[in-house]
Amino acid sequence: MAKPTINWAAINADPTFQDFQTRKSTFLWRLMIFSVIYYLLLPVGAGYFPELFAKRIWGPINVGLLFALSQFVAVWAVAAVYARRANRDFDAMTTELLKRAPLIGAGK
Amino acid sequence: MRRASTPGLLVCVSLALPGTAVEAATGAVVERYKWLTLAVFGAVIALTMFVTYVAAKRVKSASQFYAAGRSVSGVQNGWAIAGDYLSAASFLGVSGLISLYGFDGFMYSVGWLTAYITVLLVIAEPCRNIGKYTLGDILAFRNDPKAAKTMAATSTIVVSILYLTAQMVGGGVLVKTLVGIEYEVSLVAVGALMLAYVLFGGMIATTWVQIIKAALLVIASLLLVTLTWAPYGFSLPGFLEAVVSDQKVQARVASLIGDQATNMTPDQLGQRFLEPGLLFTDPVDQISLGMALVLGTAGMPHILMRFFTVPTARDARVSVLWAMAIIGGFYVLTLFLGSGAAINIGATKIIAMDEGGNMAGPLLAQYLGGGPDSMLGNFLLAFVAAVAFATIVAVVAGLLLAAASAMSHDIWVGIVKREHATQLEEVRAARISTIIVGSVAIIIGIVAKGQNVAHLVALAFAVAASSNLPCILLTLYWKRCNTGGIVLGMTVGAISAIALVLVSPNMTYPLAVRATNERAIQIATETIDKIGAERATATDATVQATLDKAIAAQEKAKAAARDVIAKLGDDRTSMVGLEEPLFDLRNPGLISIPLGFLCVLLGSLLYRDRRAEELWSELYVRQNTGIAAEAAVAR
Numbered sequence: 001m002a003k004p005t006i007n008w009a010a011i012n013a014d015p016t017f018q019d020f021q022t023r024k025s026t027f028l029w030r031l032m033i034f035s036v037i038y039y040l041l042l043p044v045g046a047g048y049f050p051e052l053f054a055k056r057i058w059g060p061i062n063v064g065l066l067f068a069l070s071q072f073v074a075v076w077a078v079a080a081v082y083a084r085r086a087n088r089d090f091d092a093m094t095t096e097l098l099k100r101a102p103l104i105g106a107g108k
Numbered sequence: 109m110r111r112a113s114t115p116g117l118l119v120c121v122s123l124a125l126p127g128t129a130v131e132a133a134t135g136a137v138v139e140r141y142k143w144l145t146l147a148v149f150g151a152v153i154a155l156t157m158f159v160t161y162v163a164a165k166r167v168k169s170a171s172q173f174y175a176a177g178r179s180v181s182g183v184q185n186g187w188a189i190a191g192d193y194l195s196a197a198s199f200l201g202v203s204g205l206i207s208l209y210g211f212d213g214f215m216y217s218v219g220w221l222t223a224y225i226t227v228l229l230v231i232a233e234p235c236r237n238i239g240k241y242t243l244g245d246i247l248a249f250r251n252d253p254k255a256a257k258t259m260a261a262t263s264t265i266v267v268s269i270l271y272l273t274a275q276m277v278g279g280g281v282l283v284k285t286l287v288g289i290e291y292e293v294s295l296v297a298v299g300a301l302m303l304a305y306v307l308f309g310g311m312i313a314t315t316w317v318q319i320i321k322a323a324l325l326v327i328a329s330l331l332l333v334t335l336t337w338a339p340y341g342f343s344l345p346g347f348l349e350a351v352v353s354d355q356k357v358q359a360r361v362a363s364l365i366g367d368q369a370t371n372m373t374p375d376q377l378g379q380r381f382l383e384p385g386l387l388f389t390d391p392v393d394q395i396s397l398g399m400a401l402v403l404g405t406a407g408m409p410h411i412l413m414r415f416f417t418v419p420t421a422r423d424a425r426v427s428v429l430w431a432m433a434i435i436g437g438f439y440v441l442t443l444f445l446g447s448g449a450a451i452n453i454g455a456t457k458i459i460a461m462d463e464g465g466n467m468a469g470p471l472l473a474q475y476l477g478g479g480p481d482s483m484l485g486n487f488l489l490a491f492v493a494a495v496a497f498a499t500i501v502a503v504v505a506g507l508l509l510a511a512a513s514a515m516s517h518d519i520w521v522g523i524v525k526r527e528h529a530t531q532l533e534e535v536r537a538a539r540i541s542t543i544i545v546g547s548v549a550i551i552i553g554i555v556a557k558g559q560n561v562a563h564l565v566a567l568a569f570a571v572a573a574s575s576n577l578p579c580i581l582l583t584l585y586w587k588r589c590n591t592g593g594i595v596l597g598m599t600v601g602a603i604s605a606i607a608l609v610l611v612s613p614n615m616t617y618p619l620a621v622r623a624t625n626e627r628a629i630q631i632a633t634e635t636i637d638k639i640g641a642e643r644a645t646a647t648d649a650t651v652q653a654t655l656d657k658a659i660a661a662q663e664k665a666k667a668a669a670r671d672v673i674a675k676l677g678d679d680r681t682s683m684v685g686l687e688e689p690l691f692d693l694r695n696p697g698l699i700s701i702p703l704g705f706l707c708v709l710l711g712s713l714l715y716r717d718r719r720a721e722e723l724w725s726e727l728y729v730r731q732n733t734g735i736a737a738e739a740a741v742a743r
Contacts, residue, residue, distance in 0.1 A: 006735065008726035021732050025585075028229045035225040036402060039218070040395055046215055046384035047391020053211075054383040059345030060352045064211055065382055071218045072436050078225055079432050086425060094733050101735050 010105020011097070020093045027085060031078050038074050042067065136461060136470055137287050137493065141486035145287050148490040152324070152498050153301065159316040163309035170534040171738075173310035174241040174513050175416040178740040180315055182423035186430020189414050191318030192506040193220075193405075193431070194325060194438060195275060196282060196466075196499045197565060202439070203472075204465025205387065206446020208360070208455050210380075212387035213446055217439040219398045223405035224435065226577075228428040231406040233421040234584050234731035240738055241416055242510075243409050244518035247579055250723035251591040254523055259598040261518035263575050264409040266602065267568050268511035269549065271408075272504055274564035276553035279500035285462055286470060286493040291557055298497075299550035302504045306512065306542050311417060314505045321495075321502035322434060328495045329441045332469070332488075335476040336448035351447045352378030356454035361386070363455075381450070393693050397566065400697035404569035407576030410510035419740035448472050470496070508546055515541035563614035563694070567605065570697050574704035575601030582708045584731055587724050592715020593708040601704025608696035613689045618679040620688065625669040632666040 011017050045053055045067060053064030137145045167173050180188065198220060205213030239246045244260035276295060283294035305313045340347040351357055358377040362369040364386050369377060380386070388394050405411060415424045449458060449468035452475050461467035473492040477485030516537040521529045529537070575598045582589040582597075609615075636659055643655040681687055693699075730736060 008729050011729045011733075011735075012725035017729065017732075021728075024732070032225065032229050035222060035229075039222040039402065040398060042215060042218060043388075043391050043394035043398055046212070046388070047394065050384055054379075056379070060348040060379060060382060061345055062379075062382055064384055065214075065348075068211070068215055068218055069440075072221060072440055075221050075225060075432065076436060079228055079429055082229060083425065083429055091422060097733050098735055101733070 005102055007105030011101060014104050016093075016100075017097060020090075020097065024090055028082075031082060035075065035078050039071065042071060136285060136467060136474070137489060138480055138486055141483065141490070142287070144483075144486055145490035145493060148487070148494045149287075149497060152320075152494045156301070156305065156313075156317045156320060156498070156501070159320065160305050160309040160313040163312035163316065166312055167308070167310045168535070169531045170241070170517070170538070172312065173535050173538050174413070174509075174517065176311040176315050178417060178419050178738065180417040182418055182426030183430055184315065184319060185414060185418050185423065185427035187322045187434065188315045188318040188417075189411065189427060189431035190434040190438070191320075191322035191325075191502050192410055192414060193435060193503075194322065194499065195503045195565075196279060196496050198439070198442075199325060199329075199499055200282065200466040200469050200496055201464065203442045203445035203449065204458065204462075204468040206442055207449035207453070207458055207468035208465040209364075209387035210357075210361075210447075210450070211382050211384050214443050215384065215388070215394075217442055219401040220405075221432065221436045221439055222398075223401045224428060224432045226402055226406040227411065228425070228432065230581065230584075231412070232415050232424040232428050233734075235412060235580070236415045236418065236421045236424040237731050237734040237737045238584075238727060239412075239416055241413070241517050242513050243412055243576060243580070244514060244522065246412075247583060247594055248522070249583070250720045250727050251583065251594050251717070252719070255591050256594050257518040257522045259579075259595055260576075261514040263571070263598055263602055264514035264518075265511050265545070267407075267409060267572050267576070268507045268514075269545075269552070270564045270571065271568040272507045272511070272549045273552050273556060274561045274568070275500060275504050275507070276549055277556050277559065277561045279497075279504070280553060280557070282466060282496060282500070283493075285467060286496065292554060295553045296550060298501055298504060299546060299553070301501045302508050302549075303542065303546040305501070305505045306509050306546070307539055310538070311413075311509060314502075314509050315417060317498075317505055318502045321498040324495045324498055326434065326438065328473075328492055329438060329445065332448070332473055332476060332492075333441045333444040336444050336452070336472065347444070347447070348382065351451055352381060354378065354451040356456070357381050357450050360450070360455035390693075392698065393695055396693050396695035396698035399701055400566065400570045400573045400695055402573075403577045403701060404571075404573030404697075407572035407580060408569070409514065409572075409576070410506040412580075413506075413510050413513065416738070421734045421737070445469055445472060452476070504549070508542060508549065511545045512538055512541040515545065563609055563612075566614075566695055567609050570605040570609070570695060570700060571602050573697055574605045574700035575599075578701070578704040578708045582705075582712070584727070586712075587721070587728075589708065589712045590715055590717035590720035592717065593710070593712030596711030597704050597708030600707040601700060604703050605696045605700040608691050608693075608700060610684050611686060611690035612694055612696065613692070614694050615682040615684070615686075615689070617682050617686070617688055618676045622673055622676055625672045628669040629666050632662045632669070636662045636666075 046064060053062060053067070055063045057063060057066060166177075169177070171177050198217070202213065202217045205216055207213070235246055238249055242260065243264055244257040247256040247260045276298060279298050280291045280295040283289050283298075284291050289297075305317050309316075337347055340350060352375070355374070358374045358381075361377045361380045362372075365380065372380070414427070418424050418427055446468060449472040453468065453471045458465055458468045458471060461471065470489055470492045474480055474485045474489040477488035479485050516534065520537045520541070521527060521534050525533075578597050578601060579594050582593065639655050639658050639662070643652060643659070646652050646655060
């Protein structure tokens with residue numbers, strides 16, 4: 001096990017790690033909050049704005065149905081945005097940290 | 109206001125309503141083609157058994173048994189997650205809801221996909237990075253291992269058994285309705301298969317059974333949707349135009365909205381099918397359910413466990429993305445399955461087979477193949493029935509594995525043996541736990557025959573969302589979280605969710621049931637008088653015959669309502685001694701989830717735990733980076 005050779009507190013205090021995790025968590029929680037609010041708009045709209053939802057737009061397709069379908073698009077879009085960012089930035093930062101991990105705080 | 113006659117969302121979800129299958133004692137499959145059904149069932153079972161046989165040879169270590177040696181690829185795990193998640197309730201229940209209630213049914217299906225956002229963003233990768241085999245491992249990382257593992261294992265077993273019972277009972281009723289096999293027989297068959305997969309093949313076999321099931325489910329749905337949609341040139345407005353102008357749909361809407369329908373044109377009635385409000389009348393309850401889904405899925409032990417089967421956090425991410433593509437795609441298809449059943453079969457026929465609408469998909473398959481008398485129609489029906497069966501066994505196998513792992517890994521190895529057990533001992537303990545949990549599930553299933561287990565699925569999600577998720581989330585992301593918070597949060601979250609359901613409208617209230625049925629008898633009597641008067645003046649023989657039939661149907665409804673009243677006997681109160689619900693929501697999430705979070709916060713602040721603070725740096729670095737994560741077993 002590599003465990004004893006790693007100084008966890010030092011990594012946690014490391015500016016690169018701090019920067020990485022701040023950027024990552026801000027990004028994640030923003031996406032999370034957007035998703036939850038967008039999703040809850042569906043029951044709210046259906047329950048409190050039935051006239052709006054019943055408005056026809058394209059043949060028999062109404063606002064409500066389009067909004068329900070847009071939920072799928074929104075969820076997939078959030079997933080795609082996250083995947084892109086994680087694959088491009090987060091993975092690179094993780095690899096970088098993994099490489100440096102045994103060195104951080106080892107000198108003390 | 110809640111309509112008393114609405115079977116209700118939860119009923120449909122669990123696929124089990126007492127007396128649901130009365131009409132279909134012989135099953136949806138025509139007697140002449142029963143061999144065909146058995147052949148298709150046999151083929152599916154044989155395939156899964158072969159996979160189990162191959163897997164069994166590889167299961168030697170604990171890592172193989174619980175986590176398939178962490179050698180499942182991201183794509184494979186994505187399919188397995190979809191297989192673990194898409195229960196018969198989603199396959200048959202949601203398309204049924206759409207066929208009966210239009211827009212509201214579709215709205216219901218959205219939350220199941222949104223749930224995976226939580227899993228993707230905040231749960232999958234960190235849990236893969238710090239976890240080993242169970243929820244208990246995650247919570248024990250920096251908290252008192254004994255307390256955390258006890259809480260996590262108890263919660264895992266409770267959630268799994270709740271969900272398992274709903275699936276088993278629902279599955280038994282379903283197989284009976286589909287092919288006419290007796291409830292007890294199908295229950296034991298499902299139980300035996302589930303035991304065989306997990307016992308011999310552990311996570312490896314369970315994973316492959318789930319992959320096979322997900323693939324079959326996707327093939328079946330795509331096939332049915334193609335056949336349904338093709339006549340309309342794959343045009344969405346064209347197809348929906350056909351839905352709203354269909355007489356059966358218009359009649360269904362008219363019967364749902366009662367008096368409001370009198371001033372509406374047929375076109376307006378049809379359009380109403382695509383508008384909200386035919387099933388759900390309480391948006392607060394909807395939001396409550398939505399919260400339980402969005403936060404509960406990520407706390408489901410059997411879903412969590414799937415992330416320990418992949419080699420790295422990156423694979424965990426890939427697997428959620430695949431799962432989201434499959435699950436989302438599937439739920440979009442339910443719109444076509446449900447609406448297709450509404451126009452091709454009609455609500456009346458669907459309800460005649462099963463009140464919750466669960467037979468919409470199978471009946472649609474039979475129709476698309478050429479109807480009840482055709483060989484192809486019965487083959488398609490048999491195929492869909494076999495897919496539904498595979499769906500049930502795959503889901504229950506995942507649940508059984510999760511519960512058994514909690515029992516053997518957390519309780520026996522972690523607490524009783526104080527982490528001192530050899531690989532061989534641990535695998536043996538896992539197998540013994542599998543037999544115990546599996547047998548208990550089968551026994552509960554048989555005892556619960558005819559019981560309304562409808563609320564159990566929603567309850568399982570609510571408990572997971574109120575007890576497991578707050579603990580996982582806060583131990584991963586909040587420095588001050590500690591053992592005190594875990595113990596208090598888990599206990600209060602789970603107990604409040606269960607208690608709120610026990611006093612909610614989900615339970616059976618004899619007084620209300622009696623009143624509803626007395627009203628039904630009264631309405632039927634009035635209708636009979638009305639038809640009787642018409643019958644007396646009718647001269648045409650065919651008209652007379654139709655009216656006679658209508659009277660007979662009303663008499664039957666009356667007799668059924670009388671039976672229900674007779675069954676109640678002198679009961680006046682629900683299971684917990686209430687005459688009417690104390691709490692108005694069917695879904696407790698809105699109250700119990702914030703309560704769970706609050707208790708984790710309070711418990712953590714009131715309790716002092718050095719270990720939790722000391723290990724914070726390690727946990728936080730590891731969950732973010734995956735340094736020192738459990739490695740894959742080389743094949």
